[in-house]
Amino acid sequence: MSEVLLQASGLRLAFGGVKAADGIDLGVMKGEFLAIIGPNGAGKTTFINMTTGYLRPNAGTITYDGRRITGMSPRAIVKLGIARSFQLPQLFVEHTVEQNIALAVASRDGIWSPLTPLLRPRFRDEARDLLGRFGLSAIADTRADALNEGARKLADIAMAVALKPRLLLMDEPTSGVAASEKMEVVETLARVLRDAAVTAVFVEHDMDVVERFADRVAVWSQGRIAALGPPTEVLNDPAVQRDVIGIERHA
Known part of the structure; x- marks a missing residue:
């Protein structure tokens, strides 16, 4: 069984009456490429921001390589081996x-x-x-x-x-990239990161990219994980196709 590199347990965070994280439990395995999908406002970027120290959860813990990092500063988290890229x-x-x-x-x-x-x-x-x-x-x-x-x-x-880094979190790495360039960009990223043995978590809206490059897919819905598993299993789930993929393709 693969070793867990990052573990989120019971993460909760609310902005006013909006629950951006409502009991998130997720383990990221060492060496995997984990895609996070879901409609806008589901809490995907909030999870990345909590993991990298830009937001502090109201409840719950995040551990990295067995060490609790909840509430640490972004710079301290980077020094431990976690990096991120932004949508912009x-x-x-x-x-x-x-x-x-x-x-x-x-x-x-x-x-x-x-x-x-x-x-x-x-x-x-x-x-x-x-x-x-x-x-x-x-x-x-x-x-x-x-x-x-x-x-x-x-x-x-x-x-x-x-x-x-040992873990890289990417917020929409293909956002704004021309359709003709997307696969080439992601192929380059995947090659470099796998060669460097970097574990990757990436938020993505392009289902073709998710299906081709993710080892597992986590579906976010209203601050919760609605589905988690291999791309073929998750992307063929009728509820995911109706509630997530339909939205993404329409957009």
Whole structure:
């Protein structure tokens, strides 16, 4: 049986009268790719925010590799080996792609100066290596604000991978990416992350991406997990097709 890397137990969080998490219990297995699907407002991003320290649950616990991380700061959680990417890429738009990655590499070492990482060869060398793995070498000297959405997404996730996480949480990695580029983007992500033995949790609305790349699928509904299992089982569930997949395809 696979080893549990992340365990959420009894997570509850409400915003006023809205229950964003209503008793979430979920174990993420080491080495797996877990997709989270569900309609807007179901609590998917809230789960990522609680796991990465941006929100604190009202009740429940989150443990990572056997250590309780509930309520820890985002920076402390990153140091333990958990990284994330956002629905909207968080890039330094005035810098080149290589410079963005170099800044991320330096931050892993506790260096936050905006200039030092750009002057030290070891940071830039590691950045170039990572860009090669993501297939981004050709745009290394391109400013981030000149990238198309697919390249922006890859560069944003490359910055997260530069932190050398064991667990990466991605919020809609294909959001805004042209349909013709989606599969290529996700294939690149899957190859890099599996080669680096990174466990991945990703929120996704494209069911073709989920079916092709997820090892398991968790369905969120009104702050709860409505279904959990292999993609073929979950995506063929009549209730999921009616309540989730129908919504996604209509959208």
